[in-house]
Amino acid sequence: MYEIDTAVIGAGAVGLACARALAMTGREVVVLERAGAIGTETSSRNSEVIHAGIYYPAGSLKARACVEGRHLLYAYLEAHGLPYRQCGKFIVATDEAQADALPGIAARARENGVEGIEEIDAARARQAEPQLSCLAALHSPVTGILDAHAYMLSLQGEFEDHGGAIAFHAEVESVEAGAAGGVVHVGGDAPMRLRAREVVNAAGLQAPALARRIEGLDPAFVPEAHFAKGNYFALSGRAPFSRLVYPAPEQAGLGVHLTLDMGGQARFGPDVEWIEPGADGTLDYSVDPARGDLFYDAIRRYWPALPEGILVPAYAGIRPKIQKPGEPARDFVVSGPGEHGVAGLVNLFGIESPGLTASLSLAEKVISVLDGES
Incomplete structure (x- = not known):
């Protein structure tokens, strides 16, 4: 032995x-x-995003580990010459209820120690990202992407x-x-x-x-283990944004957001699809092209000019949840x-x-x- x-x-x-x-x-x-x-x-x-630490309850291990981990990760990537980009992120509100929620999200982020979080109006958001449609937004300058x-x-x-x-x-x-x-x-x-x-x-x-x-x-x-699949669709054309774009958070996930890879290509996702293992214990990673219809509807809330037929199935990831559907994270x-x-x-x-x-x-x-x- x-x-x-x-x-x-x-x-x-x-x-x-x-x-x-x-x-x-x-x-x-x-x-x-x-x-x-x-x-x-x-x-x-996953989305290969370096998260700021915005959404998590103050004092939680998620909040502490994310903020501390972000500092450690940026330093590690820089010291080792690894590819990353601190591109920033917009969290966008596309209706009044979401707009009303943004100040609370910003307050939580600041309580968690997230630096530079800023509330901006629609005009400033559109000036930075001309293709963007929203009522208001939060700007997180410390969010980034990496080659995982x-x-x-x-x-x-x-x-x-x-x-x-x-x-x-x-x-x-x-x-x-x-x-x-x-x-x-x-x-x-x-x-x-x-x-x-x-x-x-x-x-x-x-x-x-x-x-x-x-x-x-x-x-x-x-x-108890639970599994939430997140499906991704890729954009077959050039990305219209220079930053990541996230809708206001939704249950079990952060909505269908736009992220960029290190090559500048855009992808959308993940959505939330609760699944069960198969009889042999395996998990299904296939992406149903029909889910693309839901993606178009969600994306057009903040990018109305999204052309028809431009999204293609990319890949899926599965979140290792320890709460049931409908339960608090x-x-x-x-x-x-x-x-x-x-x-x-x-x-x-x-x-x-x-x-x-x-x-x-x-x-x-x-x-x-x-x-x-x-």
């Missing part, structure tokens, strides 16, 4: 950030990833430079938790057992299911020994957006939990 300091389960952005940070403390760390590459699920199927895969490759490289290793096609079947750490049973291409003093469950969509396979962990500390959960009583075990649940932005901050949180500091 192999013996190591720490096993990190999951090689998405958060798992890689945790593994890198742990390896940099001098721990011997192995990442176990059931897929054949890094970041194949949530981390590679380049970021994850950099995390992987630093992790490996500090002695870490990633085992691909290594699905964790179960964990036997005990006072001296856990015995991790790994299936896949090369079945093995690892004895790890610490186990970090950063399995994203599968984190709750994995946690239920940890012997010695009370199931009361494992939330839940905070990130970083559950450690101080909560569940299992030595050396940290579970991360519900790490949806802004998980990419918050990844470096969440990694620091995981280390502090393992070290008994929080």
